[in-house]
Amino acid sequence: MFLEQLLNxxxxxxxxxLIALGYTMVYGIIQxxxxxxxEVYMIGAFVGLFLVTVLGVNILVALVLAMLSCMVVGxxxxxxxxxxxxxxxxxxxxxxxxIGVSIFxxxxxxxxxxxxxxxxxxxxxxxxxxxxxxxxxxxxxxxLVFAALLMIGLQIMIHKTRIGKAMRASSQDLExxxxxxxxxxxxxxxxFAIGSALAAAGxxxxxxxxxxxxxxxxxxxGLKAFAAAVMGGIGSIPGAMIGGLTLGVLEIMGVAYLTSxxxxxxxxGMLILVLLIRPQGLLxxxxxxxx
Amino acid sequence: xxxxxxxxxxxxxxxxLVLIGINIILALGLNIITGVTGxxxxxxxxxxxxxxxxxxxxxxQFAxxxxxxxxxxxxxxxxxxxxxxxxxxxxxxxxxxMVTIGFAEIIRVFLNFEPxxxxxxxxxxxxxxxxxxxxxMVIVIVYLNSKLLNSRIGKxxxxxxxxxxxxxxxxxxxxxxxxxxxxxxSFLGGLGxxxxxxxxxxxxxxxxxxxxxxxxxxxxxxxxxxSIPGTIIGATILTLAPExxxxxxxxxxxxxxxxxxxxxxxxxxxxxxxxxxYDIRKRWGRKEVQANAxxxx
Numbered sequence: 001m002f003l004e005q006l007l008n009x010x011x012x013x014x015x016x017x018l019i020a021l022g023y024t025m026v027y028g029i030i031q032x033x034x035x036x037x038x039e040v041y042m043i044g045a046f047v048g049l050f051l052v053t054v055l056g057v058n059i060l061v062a063l064v065l066a067m068l069s070c071m072v073v074g075x076x077x078x079x080x081x082x083x084x085x086x087x088x089x090x091x092x093x094x095x096x097x098x099i100g101v102s103i104f105x106x107x108x109x110x111x112x113x114x115x116x117x118x119x120x121x122x123x124x125x126x127x128x129x130x131x132x133x134x135x136x137x138x139x140x141x142x143x144l145v146f147a148a149l150l151m152i153g154l155q156i157m158i159h160k161t162r163i164g165k166a167m168r169a170s171s172q173d174l175e176x177x178x179x180x181x182x183x184x185x186x187x188x189x190x191x192f193a194i195g196s197a198l199a200a201a202g203x204x205x206x207x208x209x210x211x212x213x214x215x216x217x218x219x220x221x222g223l224k225a226f227a228a229a230v231m232g233g234i235g236s237i238p239g240a241m242i243g244g245l246t247l248g249v250l251e252i253m254g255v256a257y258l259t260s261x262x263x264x265x266x267x268x269g270m271l272i273l274v275l276l277i278r279p280q281g282l283l284x285x286x287x288x289x290x291x
Numbered sequence: 292x293x294x295x296x297x298x299x300x301x302x303x304x305x306x307x308l309v310l311i312g313i314n315i316i317l318a319l320g321l322n323i324i325t326g327v328t329g330x331x332x333x334x335x336x337x338x339x340x341x342x343x344x345x346x347x348x349x350x351x352q353f354a355x356x357x358x359x360x361x362x363x364x365x366x367x368x369x370x371x372x373x374x375x376x377x378x379x380x381x382x383x384x385x386x387x388x389m390v391t392i393g394f395a396e397i398i399r400v401f402l403n404f405e406p407x408x409x410x411x412x413x414x415x416x417x418x419x420x421x422x423x424x425x426x427x428m429v430i431v432i433v434y435l436n437s438k439l440l441n442s443r444i445g446k447x448x449x450x451x452x453x454x455x456x457x458x459x460x461x462x463x464x465x466x467x468x469x470x471x472x473x474x475x476x477s478f479l480g481g482l483g484x485x486x487x488x489x490x491x492x493x494x495x496x497x498x499x500x501x502x503x504x505x506x507x508x509x510x511x512x513x514x515x516x517x518s519i520p521g522t523i524i525g526a527t528i529l530t531l532a533p534e535x536x537x538x539x540x541x542x543x544x545x546x547x548x549x550x551x552x553x554x555x556x557x558x559x560x561x562x563x564x565x566x567x568x569y570d571i572r573k574r575w576g577r578k579e580v581q582a583n584a585x586x587x588x
Contacts, residue, residue: 027385033385033388080552081552081556084556085555085556085559088559089555089559089560090516090559090560092325092331092512092516093512093555093559093560093561094555095512096508096509096512096513096551096555097551097552097555097556099505099509099551100547100548100549100550100551100552100555101548101552102548103544103547103548103551104544104545104548104549104552105548106544106548107542107543107544107545107548108545111541111542111545219501219502223392223396223501226389226392227389227392227393230385230386230389234385234386261400261403262400262401264396264397264400265396265397265400265401268392268393268394268396268397269393269397271389271390271393272378272390272393272394272397275378275382275386275389275390276378276381279381279382279383279386280386281386
C-alpha cells in the first residue's frame with residue numbers, strides 16, 4: 001500500500017518536475033516568474049490530443065510533435081510579451097505581461113476547443129505488473145521512464161554542449177555573458193523553447209494518465225509546479241526535479257492517509273513549512289547580499 | 292439613499308461605481324504591501340475572503356450591527372496579515388510571493404467549512420453596502436492613506452522598497468515596518484472584503500481564487516507601483532475593462548489578456564509609475580525660470 005502510493009506520488013511528481021524545470025530555467029536566467037508556463041503545458045496536452053484523436057497519429061509521434069509545437073509557442077510568447085519589456089521595466093511589469101499572456105491563451109483555447117473536459121482514447125491497456133511489493137501499471141512505468149530520460153537528457157545538454165554552457169553562463173551573470181560575446185537573446189529564446197518542450201511532455205503525459213484535458217488545467221498545475229520549483233530552490237535545476245518529486249509524493253500521501261478534500265492545502269502547507277525551515281529552498285544557494 | 296440616486300443614475304452604472312470603490316479600497320491595501328514597501332504579495336484575495344466571510348457570518352448568524360461586522364472582518368484579516376508578515380523576516384522576493392499564494396490557497400480550501408456553507412457559499416447576506424457608504428469610505432481611506440504615506444512610516448516603507456540594506460543602515464526597523472505594512476494592507480483587504488460580501492448578497496470560495504489576487508495585483512502594477520492616484524486609476528480601468536469589453540462578447544477575456552500585455556509594453560512602469568506630482572511642478576517651475584531668463588538678458 002505504502003509503496004504503491006509512493007509510486008503514484010512519484011508519477012505525479014515527475015510531471016510536476018517537468019513543468020517546474022521550465023519555471024526554474026527561465027527564472028535562473030531572467031528572474032521572471034513565467035506565469036504563462038502552465039498554459040504552455042495545457043497547449044501541449046491539447047496539441048497531443050488533437051494529433052491523436054483527429055489525425056490518428058501514433059502517441060509517441062504525437063508527443064514529439066506536441067513538444068516541438070510548444071517550443072514554437074514558448075519562443076513566440078517570449079518574443080511578443082517579454083522581450084519588448086526586457087531591460088526597461090521592473091520585474092513586476094513582466095509578471096503582469098505574463099499573466100496577460102496566460103489569460104489570453106486560456107481564453108483562446110476555451111474558444112477553440114470548448115470548455116468541456118476531453119480525454120485521450122485509452123491507448124495503453126490497464127495492464128499492471130506485480131513487482132512483489134507493489135503493483136505498477138504500464139502507463140506509470142512509461143511516464144517515469146520517459147520523464148527520467150528527459151531530465152537526464154537535459155542535464156547532459158546543460159553540462160556538455162556549447163549552448164548549455166552559454167545557458168549556465170547567462171544564469172550566472174547576464175551582462176557579463178553578453179560582454180563575452182554570447183548572444184543572450186538567443187540563449188533566452190532557447191531556454192524558453194526547452195522549458196516549453198518539457199512542459200508539453202508533462203501535459204501529454206498527465207492528459208493520458210488522468211484522462212482529462214481542459215483549457216483551465218494549466219492554472220493549478222502551473223501553480224503547483226511553481227511551488228515545486230520554489231521548494232527546490234528556484235533557479236536550481238536539480239532543485240526543481242527534487243522539489244517536483246517531493247511535492248507529488250507529499251500530495252499523494254496526504255490524500256491517501258489524511259483527507260482528499262484538503263489536497264491542495266496539504267501541498268501548499270508543506271511548501272510553507274519547507275520555506276520556513278529553509279528560506280532558500282531545498283537546494284537553493286544562500287545568496288549573501290553585497291552592498 | 293441609493294433608491295434616490297437611481298432616479299438620476301442608471302442602476303447598472305451605480306453598481307459599477309460601487310464595485311470600483313470597493314476595488315480601490317482593496318487595491319490601496321495591496322499597494323501598501325507591494326507598491327510602497329515592495330513585498331510581492333500574490334494572495335490579497337485571501338485577506339479579502341477572511342474579511343468577507345467573517346463579516347458575513349457575523350451579520351447573518353449573530354445579527355451583528357453592520358459596522359461592527361465590517362470592523363471585525365477587517366481585524367481578523369489584519370491579524371492574519373500580521374501572521375503572514377512574520378515569515379517576511381526571513382523570506383524575500385519570489386519565495387515570499389509563493390508563501391502568500393500558498394496562504395491564500397489554504398484559506399480558500401478551508402473556507403469550504405460548515406458555517407461558510409461549504410463550496411456552495413453563503414447566500415442572503417444583508418445588502419448593507421451602498422454607494423454613499425463606499426464613496427465616503429474611499430474618500431476617508433484615500434485621505435488617511437496619503438497622510439500615512441507622507442509620514443515617517445510611509446517614507447520608511449518607500450525606503451525599504453528602494454533599498455532594504457541602505458534603509459536598515461539608516462536605522463529603519465525594517466522587520467517591524469514590513470509586518471506593519473502587511474497588517475495595514477490586509478486590514479484594508481478585509482474591509483474591502485466585508486463591503487464586497489454585503490454588496491453581493493452571495494459569496495463562495497471560488498470568488499477569492501488565485502485569479503482575484505492577480506486581478507488586484509494588476510491594478511496596483513498597472514496604475515504605477517506605490518502611487519495612490521495610479522492605484523485608483525488602475526482599479527477603475529481594470530474594473531471597467533471587462534464591462535466595456537462586453538461588446539466583443541465571448542472574446543472579452545481574450546482582449547483583456549492582450550490589453551494587459553500591450554499596456555505593459557507601452558507603459559512598462561505602470562500608467563503613473565514614473566510620474567510624480569513633485570516632478571511636474573518642478574518642470575513647470577523650471578520653464579518659468581527659463582522664460583524669465585530669456586526675457587531678461
